[in-house]
Amino acid sequence: MSSKRYYQEIPAGEVDPGKRLAAERALAHVEGRLGLPHIVIRWVREISETTFNLADSLAEVDKASQALGMVAGGRPDYSVKKPTAFIDEGGFGGKVHPISRQDAIYVNADQPESRICFIVGHECKHLADHRVGYRPYTPEKAKAMEGRADNFGREVEGELRGG
Numbered sequence: 001m002s003s004k005r006y007y008q009e010i011p012a013g014e015v016d017p018g019k020r021l022a023a024e025r026a027l028a029h030v031e032g033r034l035g036l037p038h039i040v041i042r043w044v045r046e047i048s049e050t051t052f053n054l055a056d057s058l059a060e061v062d063k064a065s066q067a068l069g070m071v072a073g074g075r076p077d078y079s080v081k082k083p084t085a086f087i088d089e090g091g092f093g094g095k096v097h098p099i100s101r102q103d104a105i106y107v108n109a110d111q112p113e114s115r116i117c118f119i120v121g122h123e124c125k126h127l128a129d130h131r132v133g134y135r136p137y138t139p140e141k142a143k144a145m146e147g148r149a150d151n152f153g154r155e156v157e158g159e160l161r162g163g
């Protein structure tokens with residue numbers, strides 16, 4: 001049985017306000033600690049494989065009909081993109097986009113509020129690593145990088161718990 005899980009970006013307005021507040025508060029703290037300004041928090045939610053595939057097909061249909069000039073006004077509009085989506089083995093609390101979004105972290109909106117601070121710290125540490133060009137070419141380096149991100153996440157959690 002596959003352990004693949006599917007996620008799709010959702011508007012911040014759909015996220016529990018307590019979680020958003022916890023995330024923004026953690027981000028403000030982390031930006032100062034890491035000297036990383038202008039990070040954007042994006043939110044994802046788990047979706048079914050069926051919904052994931054459907055969104056893919058709909059995006060293709062949209063693109064095709066627009067290319068044929070079937071939209072009002074008859075001019076193709078290539079601005080329609082499918083929403084950012086991830087497939088992950090086993091699921092995740094947070095993610096940084098592997099290539100295109102070096103200024104964003106993705107947080108799983110289904111995680112409990114008590115985890116949000118750690119996730120933001122962890123993912124921002126990855127962004128900091130990426131920005132200085134760090135690439136974990138070996139499993140050992142990847143493991144060390146995860147360890148550093150975990151440590152930083154716990155530090156941030158501790159620093160913010162006091163108030």
Ligand SMILES: [Zn+2]
Pocket residue numbers: 122126146149
């Ligand atoms: Zn990580």
